[in-house]
Amino acid sequence: MFIGVDLGGTTIKVGVVNGEGRILYQNARPTYAGRDYPLIIQDMIEQIEDAMDWAGVGLEAVKSIGIGVPGLAEVQTGNVIYCTNLSWFNIPLGREISQHFGKPVFVENDATVAALAEYVAGSTKxxxxxxxxxxxxxxxxxxxxxxxxxxxxxxxxxxxxxxxxxxxxxxxxxxxxxxxxxxxxxxxxxxxxxxxxxxxxxxxxxxxxxxxxxxxxxxxxxxxxxxxxxxxxxxxxxxxxxxxxxxxxxxxxxxxxxxxxxxxxxxxxxxxxxxxxxxxxxxxxxxxxxxxxxxxxxxxxxxxxxxxxxxxxxxx
Amino acid sequence: MFIGVDLGGTTIKVGVVNGEGRILYQNARPTYAGRDYPLIIQDMIEQIEDAMDWAGVGLEAVKSIGIGVPGLAEVQTGNVIYCTNLSWFNIPLGREISQHFGKPVFVENDATVAALAEYVAGSTKxxxxxxxxxxxxxxxxxxxxxxxxxxxxxxxxxxxxxxxxxxxxxxxxxxxxxxxxxxxxxxxxxxxxxxxxxxxxxxxxxxxxxxxxxxxxxxxxxxxxxxxxxxxxxxxxxxxxxxxxxxxxxxxxxxxxxxxxxxxxxxxxxxxxxxxxxxxxxxxxxxxxxxxxxxxxxxxxxxxxxxxxxxxxxxx
Structure with a gap:
């Protein structure tokens, strides 16, 4: 089981996704971009916990967490280099989420994330x-x-x-x-x-x-x-x-x-x-x-x- | 030991190259582009044999043969899709050379070949x-x-x-x-x-x-x-x-x-x-x-x- 987070300039969406690429449960909250980044990360953590609760999926069943961001990121470190919409520069997003859940966290540009989705379960499968x-x-x-x-x-x-x-x-x-x-x-x-x-x-x-x-x-x-x-x-x-x-x-x-x-x-x-x-x-x-x-x-x-x-x- | 062939619009160059990317011996002949392709391939074969002779390298010591062409090629099949300068279209260059020498032959675009050379032994090593x-x-x-x-x-x-x-x-x-x-x-x-x-x-x-x-x-x-x-x-x-x-x-x-x-x-x-x-x-x-x-x-x-x-x- 995997957690997918779509961090947008206006909405944060979180989903619990199975190995076939099917979304078992998802929720959404406003991003309120412009806030200090720890507040946004805190909301994201709550949303992830909420999504796991509703999907009936425990942390032990989650293999990894992935986050798509509207900007540039280093996938390995989970560092967000640059997000214009959020006014984020060099934010250790991956590390913060990983420290909370004790799971591997991967961060990527949102369009690259969508490309991967199409590759896994869509038009370029x-x-x-x-x-x-x-x-x-x-x-x-x-x-x-x-x-x-x-x-x-x-x-x-x-x-x-x-x-x-x-x-x-x-x-x-x-x-x-x-x-x-x-x-x-x-x-x-x-x-x-x-x-x-x-x-x-x-x-x-x-x-x-x-x-x-x-x-x-x-x-x-x-x-x-x-x-x-x-x-x-x-x-x-x-x-x-x-x-x-x-x-x-x-x-x-x-x-x-x-x-x-x-x-x-x-x-x-x-x-x-x-x-x-x-x-x-x-x-x-x-x-x-x-x-x-x-x-x-x-x-x-x-x-x-x-x-x-x-x-x-x-x-x- | 490897054989490298640089098939150009005006010159064919052949070299015997060691595992460090050093050319031990090389020769060159005019391509006389416009000839039927079997004649050019025959010249190339003679040049390869000549180069091995002069370098004192037997066929048993040659691991593979590679050819750079001024056009598009499929590296796996060795098929030349297209070479404007030579008026070549769909020429089975790799197969012909491979059949003669009984060695694996690889064919690629000449600029791609140069990129590989720079990667192996040059500016992008x-x-x-x-x-x-x-x-x-x-x-x-x-x-x-x-x-x-x-x-x-x-x-x-x-x-x-x-x-x-x-x-x-x-x-x-x-x-x-x-x-x-x-x-x-x-x-x-x-x-x-x-x-x-x-x-x-x-x-x-x-x-x-x-x-x-x-x-x-x-x-x-x-x-x-x-x-x-x-x-x-x-x-x-x-x-x-x-x-x-x-x-x-x-x-x-x-x-x-x-x-x-x-x-x-x-x-x-x-x-x-x-x-x-x-x-x-x-x-x-x-x-x-x-x-x-x-x-x-x-x-x-x-x-x-x-x-x-x-x-x-x-x-x-």
Whole structure:
């Protein structure tokens, strides 16, 4: 039996997970980010104890605890290097949880955790080499190489969202210009539409679809508009897909995985996105003699954070 | 004892290499690319026999034979998927050599082979995760992950040169636009200078440095010009370095290696290039809390092709 913790900027989710990757019980609490880290860790400990109680699982049955964090971590030491959302820098998260429970604790980036979940029980199950990309507020990534999580030599690998794929009209939060995240996240898509609306040179119904409220324009409205033939929505989606395709081509040319799985909120548009992506990617493959990996939708959705975290110890 | 073969577009080099990565004897013959592949393979066999004779090494002392090719190959089957320079497609190179000598034969992309050589006996010796980039007529790459060559699921990984890093004024041979190779190879650098010379809007001595002969402008002249303060040369070198830095940032953000080694003809400009690269790369790192890998010059030069090929079997 394993404990998986999904530490998010807004919610902490804890699950008790069996050896097949099934969640037996889970609970959730607000993170209240901004608090001192010992308070968040204390809440997490209580949540873990609560989850074990409700699942009827004693500590002796728990093999290890895994935690996914919205930032960078060293999986072996359990040290969180960096979490912007939580204002965490060099927090000994793994050590604190491990000292309390007397169990091995493993900590990883949340997108890497989701990649592991998809590998254990989802869209990339059992594949030797795969990449998971999550498209949401930002763009995250997780890499599986030789059946193992790959996070690089300093825990800074698989940061797919900060791959530079072009020049953009605004800089990324990280300070660089042209990060994939600024083109292919929901945030990037919406920013582009707002910019184009301000330019007032394209006919569009997008603002009407958001009931005239600029702040209510979201990725769903833009994709619905594109499907319905709205010119600006199609322009914005085409642009997003173009740069995401460049990111995917770069992954093919560096890692050549068997499969790339797309998850996160934006992936809810489904096959429409995958079809557009395949069209763009096929234009740019380097070697026409090679059958590259396929691009699919991720399968586990919100549960990926708990399931993947639970299996960190087994995959280390 | 190992045999290493460096099959190039113009020369075939064969070496007998000992377990420490030292070349005991080597020979070279023109490839005469364009011939039917059995003729090239026959020459290669004669060269291997010749090298063993001169080195005084019998077949019984040879553990395996490795071959680096200017294209894509499947290391396990020894099948060459694709070599533009040789017009080879799906050539059973490994099987033919193996049948002749009765020894295991391993075939890999030449840049990957050079990466292995640097790992065995050069600039990245013994490092867990490293990347080798060769800057020459094109841009090639090799990736070492967990002390092993990494070529991806279809032999198409580590094609660093076809990572898309921006928009360029001409398309890559592969058909895509913006490949790193079109910015950071000697060819790309020279094309840009010629284009700018044709525009006649910048003061420069480059044409004079090439004795007035447009076709004699090479990477060395351009780098010498940049060091000497020539405005166009500096512009061209700065542009090359900018896009190479983007490629390196993308490698850091995906693979986070301990070290990136730069080889190939262009790397002969030495620390001047490394210093410029470090300046650009440090501007674009995603996470300032992380110490990324360092960027160094490769050490083995032309011998890398033989040494790396010789060790393919040991690394598989």
């Amino acid at each position: 059992g594949l030797k080499n795969s990449v998971f990309i999550t498209l949401g507020t930002g763009v995250g990534g997780g890499v599986i190489i030789n059946h193992k999580i790959y996070s690089g030599s300093h825990g800074a690998g698989s940061e797919i969202g900060h791959m530079i794929v072009g020049e953009n009209f605004y800089n990324c939060n990280c300070g660089a210009n042209g990060c994939l995240e600024t083109f292919a996240s929901a945030t990037g898509l919406i920013k582009y539409v707002r910019k184009r609306l301000a330019e007032r040179d394209v006919a569009t119904n997008i603002l009407r679809m958001a009931n005239g409220r600029l702040e209510d324009i979201d990725a769903k409205i833009i994709f619905d508009g594109a499907k319905g033939g709205d010119a600006l929505a199609q322009e914005a989606v085409h642009r997003m897909v173009k740069y995401l395709a460049i990111g995917i081509i770069n992954i093919f040319n560096i890692l050549d995985p068997e499969r790339i799985a797309i998850g996160g909120g934006v992936s809810k548009v489904g096959d429409y996105l995958i079809d557009l992506l395949n069209q763009e990617v096929s234009k740019m493959t380097f070697c026409k003699e090679v059958t590259y990996g396929d691009i699919v939708l991720a399968e586990l959705g919100n549960d990926a954070g708990i399931i993947g975290a639970a299996f960190l110890g087994e995959n280390s | 013994g490092l867990k995760n490293s990347v080798f980039i060769t800057l020459g007529t094109g841009v090639g790459g090799g990736v070492i992950i967990n002390h092993k060559i990494y070529s991806g699921s279809h032999g198409a990984g580590s094609e660093i040169g076809h990572m898309i890093v921006g928009e360029n004024f001409y398309n890559c041979n592969c058909g895509a636009n913006g490949c790193l190779e079109t910015f950071a190879s000697a060819t790309g650098l020279i094309k840009y200078v010629r284009k700018r010379l044709a525009e006649r809007d910048v003061a420069t001595n480059i044409l004079r440095m090439a004795n007035g002969r447009l076709e004699d402008i090479d990477a060395k002249i351009i780098f010498d010009g940049a060091k000497g303060g020539d405005a166009l040369a500096q512009e061209a070198v700065h542009r090359m370095v900018k896009y190479l830095a983007i490629g390196i940032i993308n490698i850091f953000n995906i693979l986070d290696p301990e070290r990136i080694a730069i080889g190939g003809g262009v790397s002969k400009v030495g620390d001047y290039l490394i210093d410029l690269l470090n300046q650009e790369v440090s501007k674009m790192t995603f996470c300032k809390e992380v110490t990324y890998g360092d960027i160094v010059l490769a050490e083995l030069g032309n011998d890398a092709g033989i040494i790396g090929a010789a060790f393919l079997g040991e690394n598989s």
